[in-house]
Amino acid sequence: MRGAAVVLLALGIGFAHAAPAPDLAAAKVAVAAADAAAGRARAAGDQWMPTLAALKAAHVALARGDAAAAVTAATHARHLALLSLRQAAEQKRLWRNEVPRQ
Amino acid sequence: MRRWLLLLLALAAPVAAAAAPNPAADRAAFQGWFRHLFPQLPLAKYVDGPYNFSASERAQWQQIMELPPYGFAVDHGKALFDARFPDGAGYASCFPHGGIGIAQDYPQFDPKTGRVVTLPIAINRCRVAHGLPKLKLTTGDLADIDAYMVRTSRGHKIDVVVPDTKPALAAYEAGKEYFYSRRGQLNFSCASCHLQYPGHRVRGDTLAPALGITASFPIYRSKWGNMGTLVRRFIGCNKNIRSAPDKPDSLAYRDLEYFLTAMSNGLPIAGPGARP
């Protein structure tokens, strides 16, 4: 039991070390990528409100110079935007299954 | 050989499904779906939406209707409708029959702009043509004018025309795709609720069937405490599924209203309405 805890702790530390604190330049890149993904989702006609909320949080964090928070929120926003893009692409085909037929 | 035949069939099926838009056939299937679900319910009754399925809500509604909560909006809408514009004209000059008893003919497809025009958008167009600014499309004065014009059309059978032209059919088809496509983080289409589960309850709300769902608009909604147009409700339903709503005058909502209203052709206008 204690052994497992030590291993987990080590893993956790290892993970933290593997991802050094991002600087503002990296945060700007992450936010720009999120903006782009959200733009594609809008163009596809399927923007999720949580995407916009996360995007806003990313921009706010960036503006106050909190690079870590900006990267976290931007990554989340981009992930949601990509999920909505996949949904929109699938629906191009699937929507017809919901149409009643005679 | 048989495998080839199957493959051919598999290929042919999606092509058949994606055949040329046919609003009349769609309407027959759409209305047939609801008739199959509720064989006892006469078509004209669908315009009462949720009240067909909840005796207690229906009783409350009937009580409320002794003094309809949209009465003030209709009176105010009439006053606005009858007032002269600075150039001396009025709303009546913009519409056939002086704007009286015509709500059943909307939305319309305008071949000049290639866009669908809903009644609220037509009201704004009239204002712009006479040098006045547009009004908000969701509530307020425009919803009141809408309420008055709809009130003068009560009982008229909905008669949305989809001309047999490429752009009109494309707008219709876009509205249809919107209605059936899942969207938002919660992954719903309009059909998931209003076509698959009419009469069921989502938490405390009884789901209105998609058939006749436009006929009572604009509505006075107790939750809003005032009047709202159909797009206001679209925006609300989009937000509920965590889908960023479109703009009130967006092509998406125009096309959606076009398709949805066209599915209810033959049902009577029942608006303005009152909802919880």
Next chain:
Amino acid sequence: MTGKGGCVKHELRILALAALCSLVPLAARAAPTAADIAAGRKIAFTKTLGNCIACHVIPGGAQPGNIGPNLTHIRVLVPHRKDAYAIIFDEPARKPQTPMPPFGRNHILTPAQIRQVIAFLYSHK
């Protein structure tokens, strides 16, 4: 279209991998606590969280909807919790026409929150 779709898929896979790394500590999962059950109850009954009550009858929930089956006897309906996890995570994967949202796939709930809802639902005997 296909090209674009493939690209989205690839980008999503990388993100999913990153998410998996952050899940490693969950391997040391313990039996649900009273706190888990309370958290699960809140998730099931809150609109901005799981809002399961919108569609399901669940003991203790006011004004339930009736779109999905009554979950009072979930132990009978779905004997194995891992099946319940799959259903809550992504029911459309099993049943494409379902109205039930894919809570895990669409990041409506985190894996930990899904386990809390399950802890709450299975706390009813």
